[in-house]
Amino acid sequence: MNIFRFLGDMSHILSFVILLLKITQGKSAAGISLRTQELYMIVFCSRYLDLFWNFSSLYNSFLKVVFIACSSAIVYIIRFKSPQKDTWNPELDNFPIQYLIGPCAVAGLLINQDWTPFEMIWAFSIYLEAVAILPQLFLLQKQGEVENLTSHYVAALGAYRGLYLMNWVYRYFTEDDYLQRIVWFAGTVQTGLYIDFFYHYYQSKRGGLSRPVKLP
């Protein structure tokens, strides 16, 4: 464990806290992509199957359960609970996620770590996580302006994988046989997708006054 990875996990947890607060307190899922939340639920449920047989640390196992529980709760609230479910707009949030899931599944089959069924599923979850934010970014693009809490949610989510990139650099230079090309590649793509958002987020938050984040 190193500071980058710890901060990355904390940023990830923060993104869950912000989103859960927003949809439970704010009683609205407006501006939030259910599609992206469904993809995250698939990512965590598939990647953390090894909860039952791989025990790396209590920290790891505990957060795996937390991430599966939070992502499932978010999908449940936006899909089934009133009044949130009425604030979700299927016409706006209509990104064809099958075009994300399909290629990631093929990539997981072809490019993975140990050619075992779990490793294929694990690689699938890594590739899927890299593109899972796309429906959310497309929704924000359509709306042009980003609600304040939503902008903090997306920023925390982007920061989590950005911090993981630093963690991989740190581990590469401090551990001898550390090699994780799959997550290095996927994590770089994932963080890259946020660059444009980060630019507009920074522009809107600069100088302290919180002007709304505007996406062109």
Next chain:
Amino acid sequence: LAPERVHDEL
């Protein structure tokens, strides 16, 4: 076969 490396990251 390389020993299966346990994924220690989330």
